[in-house]
Amino acid sequence: MIGQQKISSFFRVA
């Protein structure tokens, strides 16, 4: 199963 990741799971809130 291939899932689309969210960008917010890679970059933290500044």
Added chain:
Amino acid sequence: MFEAKMLQSSVLKKIIESLKDLFADANFDCSSSGITLQDMDSSHVALCYLKLRSDEEGFEDYRCDRNITLGVNLGLMSKILKCAGNDDVVTLRAEDEPNILTFIFDSKNSERVSKYDIKLMEIDSELLGIPDTDYSCVVKMPSHEFQRICSNLSQLGDSVTIDCHKEGVDFKVAGEQGSGAIKLKQTTSVDKEEDQVTVQLNEPVTQSFALKFLCAFTKATSLSDTVNLSLTQDTPVVVEYPIAQHGYLRFYLAPKIEE
């Protein structure tokens, strides 16, 4: 007072045209060092980051007395910019605590000056910290080539697998009705630098991404002859369009990962 005079309104037009379909409303953060814009799409899968440096030649004048944020609907901004001629000089102007952003378009021979005001918006968005990292692989290629690849492969499937290795880079799609693959080899014999394909490889990368977003990013093709793809396994790809005499427009796209 904020005032930025851009020599080429066509550059701003192209930037906004390439953003407005994925990113509806966005904050322009203005400071003495220039203008930045960061925004996520509504599904939080893609992020754009625009940087226009104040000390580059694309600005004839630039003044920003205090840091301000200009919240703008990009669809509206696109409509306003359509009122400018491609060769017009565009000036953006706002007060220190602005409710309004003013656009002034000066035609080349100064015989026509037009002025438009738009209301600013309060946009509640969190800025994400994007770390400076070394990527496993950086591919530089003609921007129109990347656009063509995304467009061709999107006819057969929803996601593309980008495979960077020492001979070059492969783009593959596998859909229910068929599959496709495009191999790009590094070019050394091409005369013009902008026509070259180069692959800087520290480690091979194989990663899948949604073509819908990559195709949307390629709306920025006319901003730059070349595009840089930076990849590391299991992290977002960076699709960067350098903007001559201004800075760059980058798109980040989260990968599709085996769960």
